Amino acid sequence: xxxxxxxxxxxxxxxxxxxxxxxxxxxxxxxxxxxxxxxxxxxxxxxxxxxxxxxxxxxxxxxxxxxxxxxxxxxxxxxxxxxxxxxxxxxxxxxxxxxxxxxxxxxxxxxxxxxxxxxxxxxxxxxxxxxxxxxxxxxxxxxxxxxxxxxxxxxxxxxxxxxxxxxxxxxxxxxxxxxxxxxxxxxxxxxxxxxxxxxxxxxxxxxxxxxxxxxxxxxxxxxxxxxxxxxxxxxxxxxxxxxxxxxxxxxxxxxxxxxxxxxxxxxxxxxxxxxxxxxxxxxx
Numbered sequence: 001x002x003x004x005x006x007x008x009x010x011x012x013x014x015x016x017x018x019x020x021x022x023x024x025x026x027x028x029x030x031x032x033x034x035x036x037x038x039x040x041x042x043x044x045x046x047x048x049x050x051x052x053x054x055x056x057x058x059x060x061x062x063x064x065x066x067x068x069x070x071x072x073x074x075x076x077x078x079x080x081x082x083x084x085x086x087x088x089x090x091x092x093x094x095x096x097x098x099x100x101x102x103x104x105x106x107x108x109x110x111x112x113x114x115x116x117x118x119x120x121x122x123x124x125x126x127x128x129x130x131x132x133x134x135x136x137x138x139x140x141x142x143x144x145x146x147x148x149x150x151x152x153x154x155x156x157x158x159x160x161x162x163x164x165x166x167x168x169x170x171x172x173x174x175x176x177x178x179x180x181x182x183x184x185x186x187x188x189x190x191x192x193x194x195x196x197x198x199x200x201x202x203x204x205x206x207x208x209x210x211x212x213x214x215x216x217x218x219x220x221x222x223x224x225x226x227x228x229x230x231x232x233x234x235x236x237x238x239x240x241x242x243x244x245x246x247x248x249x250x251x252x253x254x255x256x257x258x259x260x261x262x263x264x265x266x267x268x269x270x271x272x273x274x275x276x277x278x279x280x281x282x283x284x
Contacts, residue, residue, distance in 0.1 A: 001031050003038060009059070010265060011040040013052055013074075014067035018043075019204045019230050021282055022065055025258055028278045029271065037062070037266075046073070053077040057099045063265040064094050065258075068200060071107075071133025078103040088140035089166065090133040093261045104264055107134050108141035110257030111196075111227070118248045119223055123193045125149040129180060129211045130199030131160040134227055138198060139163060143173030151188045153180040154199075182213050190217050197226040202234040210235035215243045223247075229254040232283045255279055 010030075012022045026039035042064070044052045049070055054077070056064060066074050071090045075081065078094065082104045085091045091103035126147055128135050131154040139150055150173060154160035160177035167175040178184045189195060195218070201211045215224065224240035229250030233241075240247045259270035 001036075001038070004036070006036055008037045009040060009061045010037055010063055011042050011061060012065040012067060013042050013044060013049075013070060014065075015043050015045065015069065017041045017067070020067070021230060021254070021279060022067075022258065024282055025255075025275060025278050026262065029262065029275050032271065032274055033268070035266070046070075049073055050077050053094070053101065056094060056096050056101060061096060063096055063261075065261055066092050066094060066133075068132065072136070075103060077101075084108065084137075087144075087171065088136045090136040092133065092137070092257065093264055095264050104261075105137050106257040106260035106264070107253075108137035109260055110253045110255075111138045111225075112141050112145065113256040114248055114252035115225070117252060119246070121193075123147055123223070125151075125192045126194040126196060127151045127153065127185070127188050127192045129153050129185075129195070129197045129201075131156070131163045131177075132198065135196075135198035136163055136166075138196060138227075139167055139175065140171050142194075143167050143171045143175065147194075148174060149191075150175040151192070152177045153184060153188070155180045180211070185212050186217050189215075189222075190219060192218075192222060194223045194225065197228065197234075197236050200228065202226065202231075202236055203228045204230045207231050208235060210239060212236065212239070215239050215245060218243065218245060220244070221246065226250050227253055229279070230283060232280075251276075251279055251283070 030037045078101045080102045085103045085105040093104040095102045152160040157179035164175040164177040167173045225248040226234045227250045237247045262270040
């Protein structure tokens with residue numbers, strides 16, 4: 001693709017970004033669609049966040065994804081929040097409407113699409129490891145879908161407790177929180193239908209790490225999800241496979257949230273299967 005004076009810019013804001021497949025995925029998709037866009041990574045420090053968001057307006061960037069650790073911190077610098085981002089108080093997509101910045105969230109919807117793709121059973125209870133921006137979106141979607149019991153575990157127990165209170169008051173659900181440790185996980189996990197790692201533990205390059213030591217305490221059929229997509233089979237998913245448990249890797253959620261992002265920016269139907277193929281090829 002030739003870059004010229006008519007080329008429009010999309011991107012991703014976060015830190016670190018060296019692991020991210022988003023630039024590869026979106027650039028190949030934009031080329032496949034014949035669109036004169038380029039998608040760039042913008043790795044910034046926390047102190048640069050306000051300036052970076054304002055640069056979206058100044059430079060006429062059409063939109064960006066927002067990833068770790070800015071999904072909550074970016075909110076004060078936006079002009080408006082979509083209903084789904086307001087519901088979970090987290091943003092992973094910014095759309096620039098002629099200098100008016102609207103925050104959206106496609107993490108929750110992307111996760112639910114991946115969940116529906118792999119499981120048709122009615123889930124009653126879930127344990128989420130981590131309580132950051134992605135966890136907020138997923139927890140809120142699960143609560144709105146009618147899951148009866150959510151347990152949020154994080155090494156930052158105050159953040160987990162804050163999210164549990166938010167869900168109980170604003171979303172309507174039954175959420176509890178605890179400090180993440182294997183002992184606490186062992187206490188809650190046997191009652192869960194669904195375990196979701198919403199933390200970056202196990203992400204490339206720290207691929208030997210897992211948020212838990214083993215999964216032997218779980219009931220047969222407990223569904224194990226890891227939103228980490230690089231590597232596609234994390235240490236947690238290896239433990240699940242060894243225990244004979246069904247799994248969902250992070251690639252499906254990644255592709256679905258990316259497709260929804262593209263649709264928000266460009267107002268087109270994203271080629272999901274093409275995007276899935278690009279992501280799978282990149283991780284082989």
